[in-house]
Amino acid sequence: MIINGMPLWAWIIFYALVLIMLVADLKMFGRKGEHEVNVNEALRMTAVWIGVSLLFCAGIYFFYPSDSHEMALEFLAGYLIEKSLSMDNLFVFLMLFSFFGIERKYQHEVLFWGIFGALVLRSIFIFAGAAMVERFEWVLGLFGLFLLYTGAKMFRHDDSERSDPSQNIIVRWFRKVYPVTDRMHGDRFFVIENERRMATPLFVALLVIETTDVAFAVDSIPAVFSVSRDPFIVLTSNIFAILGLRALYFALAAVAKYFTYLKYGLGIILIFVGVKMLLAMNEYINSLAAVMGFRLNVPHIEVPTPLSLAVIFGVLLFSMLFSVVVTRNKGTTPNIK
Numbered sequence: 001m002i003i004n005g006m007p008l009w010a011w012i013i014f015y016a017l018v019l020i021m022l023v024a025d026l027k028m029f030g031r032k033g034e035h036e037v038n039v040n041e042a043l044r045m046t047a048v049w050i051g052v053s054l055l056f057c058a059g060i061y062f063f064y065p066s067d068s069h070e071m072a073l074e075f076l077a078g079y080l081i082e083k084s085l086s087m088d089n090l091f092v093f094l095m096l097f098s099f100f101g102i103e104r105k106y107q108h109e110v111l112f113w114g115i116f117g118a119l120v121l122r123s124i125f126i127f128a129g130a131a132m133v134e135r136f137e138w139v140l141g142l143f144g145l146f147l148l149y150t151g152a153k154m155f156r157h158d159d160s161e162r163s164d165p166s167q168n169i170i171v172r173w174f175r176k177v178y179p180v181t182d183r184m185h186g187d188r189f190f191v192i193e194n195e196r197r198m199a200t201p202l203f204v205a206l207l208v209i210e211t212t213d214v215a216f217a218v219d220s221i222p223a224v225f226s227v228s229r230d231p232f233i234v235l236t237s238n239i240f241a242i243l244g245l246r247a248l249y250f251a252l253a254a255v256a257k258y259f260t261y262l263k264y265g266l267g268i269i270l271i272f273v274g275v276k277m278l279l280a281m282n283e284y285i286n287s288l289a290a291v292m293g294f295r296l297n298v299p300h301i302e303v304p305t306p307l308s309l310a311v312i313f314g315v316l317l318f319s320m321l322f323s324v325v326v327t328r329n330k331g332t333t334p335n336i337k
Helices: 008-028 039-063 068-100 104-135 139-156 169-177 201-225 231-243 245-252 262-279 282-291 305-329
Strands: 190-193 196-199
Touching: 008 039, 008 104, 008 231, 039 068, 039 231, 039 245, 068 104, 068 201, 068 231, 068 245, 068 262, 068 305, 104 139, 104 201, 104 231, 104 245, 139 201, 139 262, 169 201, 201 231, 201 262, 231 245, 262 305
Parallel strands: none
Antiparallel strands: 190 196
């Protein structure tokens, strides 16, 4: 049985591998209870996640059924795009945990289930997106225009204007239909108070993380489609990048606020992949112009995957290093614990 160009057994093996890694992560990294994840633990787990992702990429390189070398490069490009765009999630996580007063020792519990939910939602979105692209190829043009718009917004976004999590539409709806306690109850999502089952602020924070991930997916999934049209490559690169997000959060949480210019690098990346996507749609642009009564002859320009990799990695690295240099010149030193 073939599903989106890959045999059913390949999908089963992939999701089984993801499940095994989640269980291993929960056992080794997210020990239940009062455990506070430190930076050294997080760095080790980040290295493990990156190593597993590279091993999977090597598997694609040697065993993918068609054009394996190009597919491996596309996997790397998709992985790097999702990883770089996920960096912006760190700032949202920090803001949410501060707003809800969630101590560091309980944050891993929220992030684990938040990422688990993100894996399910991303799978649904990517399968739906792949079906749309296969049936209506012009959708890629809309993706490209949207990425240009969101990339430009990065340059006008003010970090001081973060939205109030309590005004999240899902949170407001949930508070109306389900009672929520006024205080934390350790790492518990639900408790019994006065013979009533009530949610805790920890569960409300989880709801906000899940809904904000949907918003992030609107940017990142079209961006990955700019480097690959293969659903298996798009999905696996996306999920492997997300799997390491929890470890990356604890590794970089102490210094994330010093990456002040990272958002501009992410904006450049979004604009780059948006332009790349539109350049590949020259036939549709020319046809649309003809329908509107004027003639265009936009040439087809294919941006090679290695060049895409180099641009994305270079922009991400430069924006992070530039932030560190500016921070050092201002006399501020990150406090890493």
